[in-house]
Amino acid sequence: MKILIMGSGGVGGYYGSVLFRNGHDVKFIARAEHLEKINSNGLIIKSVTSGNYTVKSDAYDSVPINFSPEIILFTVKAYDNSDAIEIISSAMSKTTSLITLQNGVGSSDLLKNRFPSNNIISGVTYVDSFVTSPGKIVEQGGPCNIIIGNQFQPNDPTVSLIRDIFAKSKINIAISSSIESEIWSKLIYICALSGMMCITRSSMHSIMNYKETYEMTREIVQEVYQVSTAMKIALKPNIVDLTMEQLKTNSRSIQSSMQTDLFKGKNIEVDYLNGAVSKFGKKYGVKTPINEYIFRTLSLHNA
Template sequence: MRIAVVGAGGVGGYFGTRLAVAGNDVTFVARGRHLEAIRRNGLEIRSPLGAVRAPAGSAVASISELGPVDLVIVAVKLWDTDDVAKQLRPAVDRGARVISLQNGVHKDTILRRHLSDEAVLGGACYISAFIQEPGIIIHNGTLQKVVFGDYQREQTPLAQTFLAACRTAGIEAEISSDIERLIWEKFVFLVGLSATTTAIRQPIGVVRAHPRSRALLRDLMAEVVAVGQASGVSLDEKFADDRLTFCDTLPAGMTSSMHNDLEHGNRLELPWLSGGVVELATRTGISVPRNQAVADILAPYELGRPPRD
């Protein structure tokens, strides 16, 4: 496949490199020193599953430099989605389809403001990976999975082709016939993980071990379930309890990308996580006091580490 990966961070860098090593024609859109390192030395993945490296020179600085592609994987931070969607219109006009592996439930709505509904595949990924230094991605643990599907539920040949490409690359992958529900299910977990690890400044092991922070984790996820149900998504009433049990299976040191961004003084995806829950709850008339509290606590850090007087 001819694949473009817009955003070569932990998610895009990991999956794009695996696909490139398996023989697909992958081009990364990257920035700054990360771009320079990929052009010079390729993109290296350091993982318990084995180290792999995408070839040198497999990166460009902008979407406008891409040649014809079959699929565009969007993996930028959520605040860049609107701008990226506008830039992808020429690629879509040439026949490309787009799949976002970003966080949250707002991403595809933003993409479809600028691209046709048929061009956008729904997608979700499950991985913990970060840029360690320019040109090097660290994969934490062995979880690395993508799930995707057409919103129209009748899966197109491209979805099947991408499934085969992922599996050949050693990526755990599957097609979902109800991708909207699956994206919301991930959102439930993601909000709980990101909110607690970031607000408490500790990995999931610490969060789940204390009764009060454990209750906070469960309540945050239960609020997302309630908002999803009010938005017309068929989420199980006990899904928050199911995800709490799932959290008990995670490595104690696992954290979230938002916690990682906070620790490094970076901008946070807060408006699309707990802040996004608050926004959607306002539309549907649902009370979400736990997510509101997290959004308020983290608000001073939303644009990065606040200056000190």
């Protein structure tokens, strides 16, 4: 299977490397020093789930000539969407499946505005992996799974084919008949995690063990749930408690890629996380003061 990884960071780079090891023809789109290191030394993976290995596959800054991918894994940061869409547009055909595993909401709708809806597979992933230095990715264990579905055509048979391809490559993957609910379930989690870690510049363990920041975290989760309810997105009725328990359980080890980007001086995805909650809250008449405060405060970083 010919697979293009559009965004070879912690998520795309890790999953692309697993697919490559299992016999697929995988090409990586990367940039700058990360691109150079992959081409000179290979993509070096240190993984609790998959082991330690080096992938010797070429990386590119655009789709290689005469490479027609059957699957494109779309894993760039949301603020790079416009550039990434232009890059992959030449590789899209009527039969290409475009799988988006981005954080936040709106990715699938954005892609649908450019490409046929039957090509677009929405998804979420729970994986603790990140680029430690150019050409090197660490995956630290934990759930390490993907959930996919076609948001626009729920009975799309391609979804099952993709699940089987990934499963045979030893990737933990499942299909959801309500993928939008899965996306919002993760949004609740990631808004609390990344929003709080960035606004406090602290670890999640510290946040969850201090009364004021614990309560603020719960307010974020509650606001996102209230917005999803107003939008008639079906989530578990106890999602607030479940999310807080998950954050508490994982607090010692969990990291936020948005906080990592913040500390490195890179752009951050707050517009597509807490900012999106604020936007939808206003649209549906739900007050979201904590999410809006986080969005407004952190948006200065991207200015």
